[in-house]
Amino acid sequence: MRTLDQTTQEVVDLASKHFNVPSGSLAPSDDFFKKLGIDSLQALELLSRLENHFGIELPDYEVQGVSDFRTLAERIQSRL
Amino acid sequence: MLDLSKYQSIGAALKDALTVFSAETCLIETDREREKERLTYKDFQNRAHPLARALQEAGFSAADCASIIMTNQSKWLISAYAIFFGGGVLVPLDYKLTPAEHWQLLKHSGAKVLVTEYPIWRQLNTAPERAAAENVKLVLVTEAPPNADLAGAQRWEEFHNSAGPVFVPRERKDIACIVYSSGTGGRPKGCMMTHENYLEQCVALTSLYPFWPGVRYLSILPTNHAIDFMVGFFGPFSCGACVVHLRTLRPEFVREAFPKYKITYVSLVPLVLKNLQRGLQARFDELPPGKRKVFNFLVAVNKALTKSKPRLGLSRKLLGQIHANFGGELRAIIVGGAFTEPQTLQFFYDLGIPVANGYGLTEAGTAITVNDLNPFRADTVGKPLPGMEVKIVDPAEDGVGEVYVRSKTIMAGYLNDPELTAEAFSNGWLKTGDLGRIDPTGHLILSGRKKNMIVTEEGKNIYPEDIEAVFESLLVKEFCVFAANYVWPKRSMVGEQLVLALHLENGQSYTDALRNDIIARNNRLLNYKRVHGVILLDEDFPRTASLKIKRNILAERLAQLDRTSAILPL
Numbered sequence: 001m002r003t004l005d006q007t008t009q010e011v012v013d014l015a016s017k018h019f020n021v022p023s024g025s026l027a028p029s030d031d032f033f034k035k036l037g038i039d040s041l042q043a044l045e046l047l048s049r050l051e052n053h054f055g056i057e058l059p060d061y062e063v064q065g066v067s068d069f070r071t072l073a074e075r076i077q078s079r080l
Numbered sequence: 081m082l083d084l085s086k087y088q089s090i091g092a093a094l095k096d097a098l099t100v101f102s103a104e105t106c107l108i109e110t111d112r113e114r115e116k117e118r119l120t121y122k123d124f125q126n127r128a129h130p131l132a133r134a135l136q137e138a139g140f141s142a143a144d145c146a147s148i149i150m151t152n153q154s155k156w157l158i159s160a161y162a163i164f165f166g167g168g169v170l171v172p173l174d175y176k177l178t179p180a181e182h183w184q185l186l187k188h189s190g191a192k193v194l195v196t197e198y199p200i201w202r203q204l205n206t207a208p209e210r211a212a213a214e215n216v217k218l219v220l221v222t223e224a225p226p227n228a229d230l231a232g233a234q235r236w237e238e239f240h241n242s243a244g245p246v247f248v249p250r251e252r253k254d255i256a257c258i259v260y261s262s263g264t265g266g267r268p269k270g271c272m273m274t275h276e277n278y279l280e281q282c283v284a285l286t287s288l289y290p291f292w293p294g295v296r297y298l299s300i301l302p303t304n305h306a307i308d309f310m311v312g313f314f315g316p317f318s319c320g321a322c323v324v325h326l327r328t329l330r331p332e333f334v335r336e337a338f339p340k341y342k343i344t345y346v347s348l349v350p351l352v353l354k355n356l357q358r359g360l361q362a363r364f365d366e367l368p369p370g371k372r373k374v375f376n377f378l379v380a381v382n383k384a385l386t387k388s389k390p391r392l393g394l395s396r397k398l399l400g401q402i403h404a405n406f407g408g409e410l411r412a413i414i415v416g417g418a419f420t421e422p423q424t425l426q427f428f429y430d431l432g433i434p435v436a437n438g439y440g441l442t443e444a445g446t447a448i449t450v451n452d453l454n455p456f457r458a459d460t461v462g463k464p465l466p467g468m469e470v471k472i473v474d475p476a477e478d479g480v481g482e483v484y485v486r487s488k489t490i491m492a493g494y495l496n497d498p499e500l501t502a503e504a505f506s507n508g509w510l511k512t513g514d515l516g517r518i519d520p521t522g523h524l525i526l527s528g529r530k531k532n533m534i535v536t537e538e539g540k541n542i543y544p545e546d547i548e549a550v551f552e553s554l555l556v557k558e559f560c561v562f563a564a565n566y567v568w569p570k571r572s573m574v575g576e577q578l579v580l581a582l583h584l585e586n587g588q589s590y591t592d593a594l595r596n597d598i599i600a601r602n603n604r605l606l607n608y609k610r611v612h613g614v615i616l617l618d619e620d621f622p623r624t625a626s627l628k629i630k631r632n633i634l635a636e637r638l639a640q641l642d643r644t645s646a647i648l649p650l
Contacts, residue, residue: 031603031607033607034607034610039351039355039537039538040607040608041351041352044329045331048331048332057112059199060151060327060330061151061175064175065606067607
């Protein structure tokens with residue numbers, strides 16, 4: 001079972017890969033909309049990738065209002 | 081289609097629709113690749129009437145308000161029907177608001193009943209603002225897990241009474257819905273929409289974009305939004321058509337839905353339309369040179385042959401693969417909620433997919449103008465719908481002035497706010513606050529805003545005063561939020577931004593600590609509500625006798641600064 005820190009790191013790594021930014025440039029507390037300059041649709045695309053990676057289904061309502069990697073990781077962790 | 085001129089209310093029309101079209105499919109609900117529900121109009125009636133009766137047994141009666149805070153799904157429409165059947169007033173709220181915002185609007189509307197989904201209720205229930213909304217007496221929660229703590233709410237699925245409900249008639253002038261155009265955190269703007277507003281709007285819209293049994297409308301915009309409420313509920317239901325709901329809006333499932341359900345119409349906000357355009361363009365760019373050449377030729381042929389009007393059959397033959405991706409039966413994409421760039425509209429039209437772009441305000445019903453496609457014009461927002469009067473007030477030399485509207489679809493006023501209502505109207509005309517001109521062919525061309533607000537590409541109206549609360553107690557002398565295009569008028573409806581004007585204390589400087597505090601507060605706002613930058617002004621803000629900031633005068637002072645250098649990005 002992953003720890004929350006591990007999950008968070010995997011989320012950050014996947015986001016950096018998905019949006020082609022250096023992995024070291026993203027921090028768990030970053031606002032991904034702002035840091036990555038993405039819109040809500042691009043965030044949904046990232047969610048699909050995260051679901052495939054973690055093997056879970058994350059309903060849209062679970063990520064409503066979430067804008068930082070750590071909180072996103074917490075929502076994922078609760079479904080692992 | 082029902083003859084809506086014979087009806088007095090939404091409830092009466094819907095009641096008859098369930099009987100007239102009883103064997104037709106009215107709703108399909110899917111969750112990812114799984115179809116969860118498929119209802120005929122008769123099935124819908126069988127679900128809705130016991131709910132309507134149970135509401136009546138609980139004391140819900142004519143003119144009582146009931147709010148729905150839900151994602152797009154069948155229970156949204158079933159609940160709305162039950163509310164209208166009982167003569168109630170529907171208060172549809174955006175599920176994406178925060179719990180504090182929800183409770184504020186629930187209190188303002190005076191809603192007695194709330195229908196919501198369990199995940200939303202979990203957040204609403206724990207919000208401290210709940211205590212202030214004592215008017216909400218009954219909460220119905222859908223899809224709660226078996227052992228969930230409902231905190232005083234009741235399960236929607238168990239809230240029914242098999243005795244037949246009593247239909248409560250309403251008149252055209254009565255309020256059908258209170259729709260909030262904005263006002264969360266600030267001064268709530270609850271648009272009181274009458275039954276006549278909806279009945280007239282439905283007739284006007286369906287005269288251009290008709291529904292009939294067999295038509296399938298893909299409901300993506302939230303149903304609380306005026307567009308989806310009309311073309312994703314009342315419009316199709318009054319014509320016996322079918323609404324398809326997706327429980328997730330991940331792009332891959334939205335794409336799959338088109339061919340799977342042979343979608344006829346869909347409504348999108350510009351953001352989603354542009355995303356679709358990007359995806360398609362990327363695929364075209366990957367074509368090998370030979371195929372690309374053939375494809376470009378076919379697009380050029382289609383463009384030439386559809387110059388005067390759409391020819392769907394021809395376009396589907398010429399560009400079969402493209403149309404197959406959209407299910408092969410798509411008649412039009414309805415786009416609204418915000419301004420759409422002409423090149424995006426043209427992109428789809430050239431592929432043989434008409435985009436019904438239009439212009440509307442919550443206060444004016446669903447739409448004021450819509451492109452009638454005869455011929456398609458990407459550079460305008462179309463002509464006024466039947467029954468709509470549009471005029472340009474105080475036009476400049478180029479014909480651009482403020483757009484005023486008058487019709488039977490205009491709201492009765494703002495709830496509990498006669499002052500705001502009076503400001504919104506001039507001799508019976510609704511002042512839109514938007515700038516535009518009407519060209520010689522009768523098309524409206526928008527070119528900017530007169531009012532201090534922005535509309536995002538996702539169709540969200542943001543009023544600066546509504547987000548100022550987050551900057552309360554900021555360690556500066558005074559502050560004020562503006563739409564940059566209001567301060568520096570720009571003939572543009574895209575790329576709008578909010579800016580935070582600051583007046584620092586004597587001797588205070590704009591430090592990193594202050595900037596970081598602003599960023600942290602800004603991040604507490606939903607992403608689309610955030611300010612883009614800061615403007616420093618070294619003078620007292622002009623104020624009224626009651627110490628309110630005179631925004632228009634302050635804006636004039638800020639306008640004397642150079643826009644590019646004055647805005648310090650966050």
